[in-house]
Amino acid sequence: xxxxxxxxxxxxxxxxxxxxxxxxxxxxxxxxxxxxxxxxxxxxxxxxxxxxxxxxxxxxxxxxxxxxxxxxxxxxxxxxxxxxxxxxxxxxxxxxxxxxxxxxxxxxxxxxxxxxxxxxxxxxxxxx
Amino acid sequence: xxxxxxxxxxxxxxxxxxxxxxxxxxxxxxxxxxxxxxxxxxxxxxxxxxxxxxxxxxxxxxxxxxxxxxxxxxxxxxxxxxxxxxxxxxxxxxxxxxxxxxxxxxxxxxxxxxxxxxxxxxxxxxxxxxxxxxxxxxxxxxxxxxxxxxxxxxxxxxxxxxxxxxxxxxxxxxxxxxxxxxxxxxxxxxxxxxxxxxxxxxxxxxxxxxxxxxxxxxxxxxxxxxxxxxxxxxxxxxxxxxxxxxxxxxxxxxxxxxxxxxxxxxxxxxxxxxxxxxxxxxxxxxxxxxxxxxxxxxxxxxxxxxxxxxxxxxxxxxxxxxxxxxxxxxxxxxxxxxxxxxxxxxxxxxxxxxxxxxxxxxxxxxxxxxxxxxxxxxxxxxxxxxxxxxxxxxxxxxxxxxxxxxxxxxxxxxxxxxxxxxxxxxxxxxxxxxxxxxxxxxxxxxxxxxxxxxxxxxxxxxxxxxxxxxxxxxxxxxxxxxxxxxxxxxxxxxxxxxxxxxxxxxxxxxxxxxxxx
Numbered sequence: 001x002x003x004x005x006x007x008x009x010x011x012x013x014x015x016x017x018x019x020x021x022x023x024x025x026x027x028x029x030x031x032x033x034x035x036x037x038x039x040x041x042x043x044x045x046x047x048x049x050x051x052x053x054x055x056x057x058x059x060x061x062x063x064x065x066x067x068x069x070x071x072x073x074x075x076x077x078x079x080x081x082x083x084x085x086x087x088x089x090x091x092x093x094x095x096x097x098x099x100x101x102x103x104x105x106x107x108x109x110x111x112x113x114x115x116x117x118x119x120x121x122x123x124x125x126x127x128x
Numbered sequence: 129x130x131x132x133x134x135x136x137x138x139x140x141x142x143x144x145x146x147x148x149x150x151x152x153x154x155x156x157x158x159x160x161x162x163x164x165x166x167x168x169x170x171x172x173x174x175x176x177x178x179x180x181x182x183x184x185x186x187x188x189x190x191x192x193x194x195x196x197x198x199x200x201x202x203x204x205x206x207x208x209x210x211x212x213x214x215x216x217x218x219x220x221x222x223x224x225x226x227x228x229x230x231x232x233x234x235x236x237x238x239x240x241x242x243x244x245x246x247x248x249x250x251x252x253x254x255x256x257x258x259x260x261x262x263x264x265x266x267x268x269x270x271x272x273x274x275x276x277x278x279x280x281x282x283x284x285x286x287x288x289x290x291x292x293x294x295x296x297x298x299x300x301x302x303x304x305x306x307x308x309x310x311x312x313x314x315x316x317x318x319x320x321x322x323x324x325x326x327x328x329x330x331x332x333x334x335x336x337x338x339x340x341x342x343x344x345x346x347x348x349x350x351x352x353x354x355x356x357x358x359x360x361x362x363x364x365x366x367x368x369x370x371x372x373x374x375x376x377x378x379x380x381x382x383x384x385x386x387x388x389x390x391x392x393x394x395x396x397x398x399x400x401x402x403x404x405x406x407x408x409x410x411x412x413x414x415x416x417x418x419x420x421x422x423x424x425x426x427x428x429x430x431x432x433x434x435x436x437x438x439x440x441x442x443x444x445x446x447x448x449x450x451x452x453x454x455x456x457x458x459x460x461x462x463x464x465x466x467x468x469x470x471x472x473x474x475x476x477x478x479x480x481x482x483x484x485x486x487x488x489x490x491x492x493x494x495x496x497x498x499x500x501x502x503x504x505x506x507x508x509x510x511x512x513x514x515x516x517x518x519x520x521x522x523x524x525x526x527x528x529x530x531x532x533x534x535x536x537x538x539x540x541x542x543x544x545x546x547x548x549x550x551x552x553x554x555x556x557x558x559x560x561x562x563x564x565x566x567x568x569x570x571x572x573x574x575x576x577x578x579x580x581x582x583x584x585x586x587x588x589x590x591x592x593x594x595x596x597x598x599x600x601x602x603x604x605x606x607x608x609x610x611x612x613x614x615x616x617x618x619x620x621x622x623x624x625x626x627x628x629x630x631x632x633x634x635x636x637x638x639x640x641x642x643x644x645x
Contacts, residue, residue, distance in 0.1 A: 038371035040357040040432045045350035046340045066460045093493035095461035
């Protein structure tokens with residue numbers, strides 16, 4: 001039941017309107033509470049030691065994620081960097097690929113120069 | 129004459145004993161380690177008081193090796209059905225406090241009975257795995273038990289969603305039951321999963337390794353791809369289960385829980401135009417595009433840490449449950465490789481099973497070149513993507529953001545593989561191959577005969593790029609639905625999903641296709 005006021009030729013009438021078939025109320029955009037955002041916990045790949053056949057990569061070695069060409073070295077030896085800092089830029093498949101620091105630390109040495117072709121897995125930077 | 133009080137008292141006592149797994153002291157020990165008991169895992173999954181247990185008083189029948197004397201409450205596994213957000217869900221939870229959660233004949237039968245029930249009732253199955261493995265005293269009956277569980281995993285596959293939580297040890301053959309399920313969630317610490325452990329590997333091969341290297345959540349979530357989600361602890365694992373189920377239907381015959389907004393919001397989202405860099409060489413994080421596209425930027429990413437050159441996961445777009453498949457230009461140039469093809473193909477097939485529309489976001493320069501890729505079988509792995517998309521009959525909407533070259537263009541749900549609508553941004557480059565490569569082949573002679581070959585080549589590359597590395601060649605050939613402003617993407621995709629939700633497509637009947645493995 002809804003109470004309405006209708007004005008006709010300046011004269012107001014109060015009317016009661018009963019809505020017989022209202023249908024279902026429109027669904028709210030997101031019924032109930034917004035479900036909280038949930039995501040998988042972050043983990044990084046456990047290194048495989050040399051004794052289990054994992055090669056000779058040492059802790060702090062940053063390998064190339066793919067085969068490509070070095071475009072630029074974006075850090076200097078001796079520089080301290082945060083985890084996730086951009087270390088260098090590669091080009092492959094006509095796209096730039098950034099290589100980031102896996103953890104905070106100091107850049108010990110850079111092993112490649114702009115223009116070098118690098119293989120997947122090749123160590124690019126040593127960090128400590 | 130009222131009921132004999134003794135009978136009720138006896139029942140209460142039996143129940144109380146089962147509730148503490150017959151070992152109250154060990155329950156405390158477990159709590160001290162920050163672990164939930166098998167029963168607490170089930171209880172925290174469901175709405176309070178809604179768990180109906182099957183077979184609390186089940187007991188093993190084994191008499192070998194003095195087992196006749198041993199009481200194993202519920203035979204080491206809690207099974208039953210309860211309510212999650214008002215929806216019934218079946219669950220079983222192996223009880224490590226009872227004979228190390230080892231699987232004997234009755235234990236297996238309880239799991240099988242529950243799975244049979246879930247199939248009849250059409251409800252999802254959640255499996256908490258925490259078991260030392262086969263109950264050796266029960267011999268071949270224990271082994272048979274695993275086989276019966278595997279058989280049902282396969283029967284239920286594609287009928288009801290199956291989610292495994294690896295919350296403790298899960299070794300040897302036991303690992304194959306979760307592997308046959310749809311999603312695996314593994315807790316960061318305390319859980320391990322492997323076929324052959326470090327001791328066996330050492331004895332057989334001489335290799336020295338650790339559980340961390342081969343069987344931890346980190347190893348499976350980043351390297352092997354066996355695990356879809358990593359949980360910080362039991363509680364987080366249960367949150368992930370709940371979130372995952374919020375996108376899934378109870379079974380393959382009902383719709384996913386869409387919550388269509390009463391009105392479609394067709395407004396522009398300028399963020400899309402800020403995300404896409406002006407320089408076509410510069411990568412961007414496709415997560416930003418997904419966040420701008422989906423409701424509340426709420427995206428449940430599957431396989432977040434594995435094969436990261438492709439991003440897959442669930443979200444809602446103006447209320448419609450959607451599976452998102454997106455190239456990630458930040459990782460390995462967004463190329464399709466062996467692992468990313470496997471990851472996407474499995475996700476696409478899951479969406480298809482449960483009527484979840486698929487939105488594909490494309491920026492793919494091609495399949496990953498390399499000796500390891502070719503020798504590793506990129507042909508048969510990449511073929512899985514083609515197979516999965518072509519076989520999927522759910523609504524398929526594709527947005528070509530940037531690069532879409534060659535076979536990889538086709539593999540990312542092109543019109544030819546059955547996309548219902550394909551939108552392209554003006555930045556799209558849809559072509560059989562990149563300009564540099566194409567010009568070398570098409571104009572080999574012209575370049576060779578030119579007075580200045582390098583200059584001629586550069587000019588031809590420029591011309592090719594203008595003519596072919598754009599969305600308009602594809603649009604002119606009616607290969608795409610429309611070229612849109614990036615800001616209009618959310619509106620276009622939301623409308624496309626609404627318009628296509630009633631899609632039905634029948635294919636010739638057959639047992640199943642022969643997807644390359």
